[in-house]
Amino acid sequence: MLAAYAAAQSASDPLSGLVVGERPEPQARPGWTVVRLRAAALNHHDVWSLRGVGLPADRLPMVLGCDGAGVDEAGNEVIVHAVVPSDGWRGDETLDPRRTLLSELHDGTLAEQVAVPSTNVVPKPESMSWETAACLSTAWLTAYRMLFTNSGVQPGGTVLVQGAGGGVATALIQLGAAAGYRMWATSRDEAKGARALEIGADRVFGPGERLPDRVDAVMETVGAATWSHSVNSLRPGGTIVISGATSGDAPAKAELTKIFFKQLRVVGSTMGTQQELAQLARLVVQAGIEPVIDSVRPLAEARDGFARMVDGDVFGKVVFTVG
Numbered sequence: 232m233l234a235a236y237a238a239a240q241s242a243s244d245p246l247s248g249l250v251v252g253e254r255p256e257p258q259a260r261p262g263w264t265v266v267r268l269r270a271a272a273l274n275h276h277d278v279w280s281l282r283g284v285g286l287p288a289d290r291l292p293m294v295l296g297c298d299g300a301g302v303d304e305a306g307n308e309v310i311v312h313a314v315v316p317s318d319g320w321r322g323d324e325t326l327d328p329r330r331t332l333l334s335e336l337h338d339g340t341l342a343e344q345v346a347v348p349s350t351n352v353v354p355k356p357e358s359m360s361w362e363t364a365a366c367l368s369t370a371w372l373t374a375y376r377m378l379f380t381n382s383g384v385q386p387g388g389t390v391l392v393q394g395a396g397g398g399v400a401t402a403l404i405q406l407g408a409a410a411g412y413r414m415w416a417t418s419r420d421e422a423k424g425a426r427a428l429e430i431g432a433d434r435v436f437g438p439g440e441r442l443p444d445r446v447d448a449v450m451e452t453v454g455a456a457t458w459s460h461s462v463n464s465l466r467p468g469g470t471i472v473i474s475g476a477t478s479g480d481a482p483a484k485a486e487l488t489k490i491f492f493k494q495l496r497v498v499g500s501t502m503g504t505q506q507e508l509a510q511l512a513r514l515v516v517q518a519g520i521e522p523v524i525d526s527v528r529p530l531a532e533a534r535d536g537f538a539r540m541v542d543g544d545v546f547g548k549v550v551f552t553v554g
């Protein structure tokens with residue numbers, strides 16, 4: 232089958248290890264189902280895998296991809312849930328210390344077919360397009376849990392999103408605006424800032440810019456480059472929810488004094504549960520949200536999509552159609 236996979240890794244030149252070519256079809260196994268994908272989408276996670284972060288070299292070649300939607304063995308239209316718990320795990324799978332994401336241990340979704348545990352699918356709402364469904368498994372699920380499970384902010388509160396253009400960031404802006412939060416965002420790029428306003432941000436600011444008010448919560452995925460600004464932008468008792476560190480995980484200033492003096496909460500957040508994914512799919516339909524899609528291209532042209540992400544050019548999700 233056609234797949235986009237990591238054949239090698241390079242920290243400085245991630246595209247050098249990417250191959251778009253043939254891989255064996257997944258084998259049926261008890262308790263698992265094979266999903267024939269109709270669409271899949273890219274996450275920064277796939278670039279990290281090509282850079283050698285989070286994917287040990289001895290697991291190569293590995294089909295990349297955590298996001299996808301398609302038709303399972305029983306003929307159901309499904310969205311794939313990418314968090315795979317270890318055998319016998321009960322409860323919130325994101326807290327399983329031995330859980331993996333698709334493409335870390337088991338082949339991922341950037342392919343014609345993917346095998347997942349049969350519990351790792353949720354129904355695709357009938358009215359939802361394949362492209363939309365393919366956006367939800369990772370960045371959108373992460374944004375959902377950051378905002379609604381981990382921020383503690385009620386509708387009406389003010390939330391700052393660092394870095395407006397990314398997959399998680401655009402999901403945060405769209406979900407927060409739909410749920411009645413006042414969404415503020417920063418971006419390095421004026422054009423991306425203008426687009427953030429179009430998709431629901433109330434105001435946008437340049438990197439590090441002083442805000443007119445302190446916010447209730449900051450959604451952080453940029454990391455080192457924005458950490459100080461995140462701490463300084465919060466009201467006393469406010470919350471930083473962090474789920475990524477694209478620009479590095481060692482900020483020049485950790486701001487420990489401000490964190491304790493202002494009694495801030497720093498909450499880590501990773502992916503979400505299968506139940507949260509099902510809730511997210513329903514919310515997207517009920518609220519009439521159309522996830523921002525940067526571009527759609529056939530899986531055979533996956534390399535161009537990866538290049539956009541590596542160059543930092545994306546606004547929204549990079550989607551691949553399959554079949």
Ligand SMILES: NC(=O)c1ccc[n+]([C@@H]2O[C@H](COP(=O)([O-])OP(=O)(O)OC[C@H]3O[C@@H](n4cnc5c(N)ncnc54)[C@H](OP(=O)(O)O)[C@@H]3O)[C@@H](O)[C@H]2O)c1
Binds near residue numbers: 274394399419438
């Ligand atoms: N923990 C989890 O479960 C989870 C799930 C999904 C993603 N993540 C992580 O979250 C991060 C974002 O993922 P994504 O898929 O949304 O990636 P992406 O689409 O590539 O987004 C990158 C974002 O980072 C901003 N950015 C990048 N470099 C920056 C810099 N030097 N200074 C300021 N802003 C910068 C960009 O903002 P502008 O260009 O607008 O400035 C953009 O919003 C990644 O590190 C990813 O691994 C974690």
